[in-house]
Amino acid sequence: MLTPVLFGVSGLDEKAAAIPLEIFLALIGIVLLTPVFQPEQSPDINDLIASKYVNILSVYMIRILYSLLVLFIILAVFVCYMGICNCEVSICLLLGTVAEAMFLGSLGMLGAAVTNHTAVAYSFPLLYYILNYGTGRKLGNFYLFSMREGQYTTAGWLFMTSVVLIFLALFIKYLQRKKS
Amino acid sequence: MLFRKEFNKVVFSVSYLIFVLVLVLALTSQGVMNYKGEELEPPQPGQNYGVKNKEIPELIMPVALESLYQEFSANSYTTYPIGFYKNVKLNDRKQEEIAQILSELTGIDKMELYSSVNEADGENGVSYVISDSGEMKENEDGSFSISHEEPEESAGEEELNLILLPDISYEEFRNAMKQVDDILGGGSKYEADALIRFGTVPVSYEEAWEEYELVKTVDYMTGGYARLFSDYAGVMVCSIFPVFLAVVLCMKDRSSRMTELIYVRTRSSASLVFLRFLALLCAVMLPVIICSYYSNWSVWSMYPDMKLDYLAPLKYDIAWILPSVMMSTAVGMCLTELTDTPIAIAVQGFWWFLDVNAGYKTLERAYGLFRLAPRHNADISTRFRTVDFMEHMQDFITNRLLMAGLAILLIVITIMLYEGKRRGKSSGIDKIKAIAADVSYRRNQSEA
Numbered sequence: 299m300l301t302p303v304l305f306g307v308s309g310l311d312e313k314a315a316a317i318p319l320e321i322f323l324a325l326i327g328i329v330l331l332t333p334v335f336q337p338e339q340s341p342d343i344n345d346l347i348a349s350k351y352v353n354i355l356s357v358y359m360i361r362i363l364y365s366l367l368v369l370f371i372i373l374a375v376f377v378c379y380m381g382i383c384n385c386e387v388s389i390c391l392l393l394g395t396v397a398e399a400m401f402l403g404s405l406g407m408l409g410a411a412v413t414n415h416t417a418v419a420y421s422f423p424l425l426y427y428i429l430n431y432g433t434g435r436k437l438g439n440f441y442l443f444s445m446r447e448g449q450y451t452t453a454g455w456l457f458m459t460s461v462v463l464i465f466l467a468l469f470i471k472y473l474q475r476k477k478s
Numbered sequence: 479m480l481f482r483k484e485f486n487k488v489v490f491s492v493s494y495l496i497f498v499l500v501l502v503l504a505l506t507s508q509g510v511m512n513y514k515g516e517e518l519e520p521p522q523p524g525q526n527y528g529v530k531n532k533e534i535p536e537l538i539m540p541v542a543l544e545s546l547y548q549e550f551s552a553n554s555y556t557t558y559p560i561g562f563y564k565n566v567k568l569n570d571r572k573q574e575e576i577a578q579i580l581s582e583l584t585g586i587d588k589m590e591l592y593s594s595v596n597e598a599d600g601e602n603g604v605s606y607v608i609s610d611s612g613e614m615k616e617n618e619d620g621s622f623s624i625s626h627e628e629p630e631e632s633a634g635e636e637e638l639n640l641i642l643l644p645d646i647s648y649e650e651f652r653n654a655m656k657q658v659d660d661i662l663g664g665g666s667k668y669e670a671d672a673l674i675r676f677g678t679v680p681v682s683y684e685e686a687w688e689e690y691e692l693v694k695t696v697d698y699m700t701g702g703y704a705r706l707f708s709d710y711a712g713v714m715v716c717s718i719f720p721v722f723l724a725v726v727l728c729m730k731d732r733s734s735r736m737t738e739l740i741y742v743r744t745r746s747s748a749s750l751v752f753l754r755f756l757a758l759l760c761a762v763m764l765p766v767i768i769c770s771y772y773s774n775w776s777v778w779s780m781y782p783d784m785k786l787d788y789l790a791p792l793k794y795d796i797a798w799i800l801p802s803v804m805m806s807t808a809v810g811m812c813l814t815e816l817t818d819t820p821i822a823i824a825v826q827g828f829w830w831f832l833d834v835n836a837g838y839k840t841l842e843r844a845y846g847l848f849r850l851a852p853r854h855n856a857d858i859s860t861r862f863r864t865v866d867f868m869e870h871m872q873d874f875i876t877n878r879l880l881m882a883g884l885a886i887l888l889i890v891i892t893i894m895l896y897e898g899k900r901r902g903k904s905s906g907i908d909k910i911k912a913i914a915a916d917v918s919y920r921r922n923q924s925e926a
Contacts, residue, residue: 314565417820418493
């Protein structure tokens, strides 16, 4: 909600419109996806869930799917708002932002799965975000701020990698549950 | 004893391992962990010594005018109204106002200026060059026509001779640029104190030599490298990541169900909280100091016959980085104690985000009063801009003392919150839940 105040979203061309989306809006992925495993991090709740017939992985998938849906809706609404403010927005811009948000969120999810601590898990996507400020283009196809330069191919890479990371996080949770 | 326990709790945790990895990775990515090959050579006659900004009206006015016309032509103005990058596109009325100002400065008719921009873009605002000798234009009826003649340059561009009128004084020019800045909403490169950036002049041999001498006598060579290390360490890691350690440590009591057991101990809240704070600071600063010395050590062999300041890394770690670490840690401890949630990560993350992006305009130096991480990004190519650092030393000291003072204040508040909890007074999220439950109970009672 602060984005229009901080950045100004009126009358931007496509490259300029990508800036607030890449820098700010994409961070919503971290907020929505990283805490997917949080409820089960409490030992009491974990024991309770483990005693249920329902497969915990299906519960995680439901959480991931509705988090992604909310993510898409939020970004779509904001992109529409930018369009109303005479910005040159497009479906590619929206999907690119979704891909970036998913990537950051999936990094947090993987961190949460590995460390079993949501607070610590937030540091993974944050570190990656910081690295993009400094080293940026050296990250190649995983550079987060490429849409401002008119490059949309990285969005595909970010999306595919985010899907892989999400499934990897689920696999790690499966192994942890099997071990316990 | 308690200090050692808290210290061990921090350093023997996964979050601490991640912090150290983050520190090393982030600094290595910026090339400040090893300065081998980055020796500051004494300036030699005939070299390029870089550029500097100087307020020379004869230099600034034409360059600023050209820049304004370029942005006017594209109707795309870059501003930093609250420190953040913002691209401004003006409506027709405001574009005419800009055209009016350009007209007053150059003597060119406003309508000619305004229409030349539209003509240069073609009848429908778009023209395409499809080969060196071909040009495709969209006609009024939507069809396209291709011309194989040499594309004519825009009549407007050819005829426009953007020269400042000779009777325009620098003061009048500054006032005109101020009007432009107001139209753009502030924060543009045409505001009064930003105009100097248009006056870039080469640094002379004598000036370069003076700057080199300052590096020798003030920084003792190592200080400049230590300052660059602190700049990156502060902004990338030390003003944000310590909050994770603080949150994890403070929430550990609750997650281990030790809170009530600790509450009944005889040790005072002040002692408990302060030692925890101290343990966090020591744990964070330990790898920072090691990395800073590792980084600076690579410099020592580069200047064998010179007097070096071997304490420079430690001085900058304490004076530059430590206050940022203190603030980040204090925010983490205070908000975690207040709410029993990791909300401190979001709060500190937001502050860090604003701090980093607000410095976008002033990447080279930023010593604002409430800067979480001051900036002084200068390497050997600019001879570490020791002069600039010395000139802003007062602002820097004020900022660092303020950050340290605010951090101590937050720790005092944390002690009070902790003491309140020990005495059975709920706070933060518990208090909100209690109030909500009370309201719900009263409503149920009244309905019954």
